[in-house]
Amino acid sequence: MLHTISRSPFYCDFPAILRLISEGDDVLLLEDGVLAGTQGSNILEGLLSARITLYILREDLVARGLLIYISSQVQVISYDGFIKLRIKNLQQIAW
Numbered sequence: 001m002l003h004t005i006s007r008s009p010f011y012c013d014f015p016a017i018l019r020l021i022s023e024g025d026d027v028l029l030l031e032d033g034v035l036a037g038t039q040g041s042n043i044l045e046g047l048l049s050a051r052i053t054l055y056i057l058r059e060d061l062v063a064r065g066l067l068i069y070i071s072s073q074v075q076v077i078s079y080d081g082f083i084k085l086r087i088k089n090l091q092q093i094a095w
Contacts, residue, residue: 002089
């Protein structure tokens with residue numbers, strides 16, 4: 001399943017989202033959700049410990065000036081990569 005997180009981790013119930021993500025799911029951070037991918041954040045640590053594959057949208061990182069602050073454990077992808085994720089995952093939940 002693909003989970004797309006577009007809300008800032010500071011304005012949503014991130015612990016509830018983490019409880020609903022299952023092992024093996026794909027998670028894409030986009031829009032203000034890219035804030036969750038910054039190095040050293042507790043939110044990023046929670047995502048990485050969930051045994052999921054974590055992606056982040058490059059265009060949204062660049063728009064927010066965050067590209068250099070993103071953890072190397074997150075896969076930065078373009079819109080083409082987002083389309084591939086969407087095709088790979090028949091089910092999607094948007095947060």
